[in-house]
Amino acid sequence: MAxxxxxxxxxxxxxxxxxxxxxxxxxxxxxxxxxNYEEIKxxxxxxxxxxxxxxSYSGTIKSYHMNNNFTKKIRQISDDTKGAYFTELIxxxxxxxxxxxxxxxxxxxxVQFTNIPVINFEHGSPLEQELQFVCEGFEEIKI
Numbered sequence: 836m837a838x839x840x841x842x843x844x845x846x847x848x849x850x851x852x853x854x855x856x857x858x859x860x861x862x863x864x865x866x867x868x869x870x871n872y873e874e875i876k877x878x879x880x881x882x883x884x885x886x887x888x889x890x891s892y893s894g895t896i897k898s899y900h901m902n903n904n905f906t907k908k909i910r911q912i913s914d915d916t917k918g919a920y921f922t923e924l925i926x927x928x929x930x931x932x933x934x935x936x937x938x939x940x941x942x943x944x945x946v947q948f949t950n951i952p953v954i955n956f957e958h959g960s961p962l963e964q965e966l967q968f969v970c971e972g973f974e975e976i977k978i
Contacts, residue, residue: 844930844937851896852925853905863897864926866943866973892970894943900952900962909948909966922946924970929978940978945971 851861868890875884900906908920927940948968956962 842933842936844928844933846928848930849926849928852927853922856905858898858903858905860901860903861896861898864894864924866892866894866926866941866970868892892943892972893949894946894968894970896966896968898964898966900955900964906952906964910951910953913951919947925976927976927978934978938978940976941973942976943970943973 846863849861849864851858851864869892870887871889871891872885873888875886877884908922911917912919924943924946925940926943927938929938929940946968947970948966950965950967952964952966955964
């Protein structure tokens with residue numbers, strides 16, 4: 836059976852929501868988990884087994900730089916009187932053509948940013964930034 840190309844979700848319909856607000860300058864989000872394994876030595880064989888011991892999650896947000904409250908919240912850790920910005924994200928891709936087959940919505944829990952956006956530029960180019968973060972997990976939200 837041939838693939839129906841209209842059921843492939845388009846990233847153009849991706850959204851990031853932070854603190855209840857759609858962050859419209861975002862053009863890319865990637866979140867992944869890394870399974871950490873412990874080596875297990877087994878008798879009678881040279882082959883080492885592996886046991887999953889923990890999972891750690893991290894991600895990246897790609898966006899055009901805009902002077903917004905989101906960036907200021909990430910920078911708050913630079914103030915010795917404040918702590919790290921701790922939040923959750925709602926990330927969704929809801930392509931109207933692929934809604935029944937390829938749409939998804941994820942709540943990302945316990946997000947903390949690992950880099951602080953200060954300033955960058957390249958002559959003749961739009962200002963862009965990549966924000967890396969760690970998080971404590973996720974859950975799927977029914978669309």
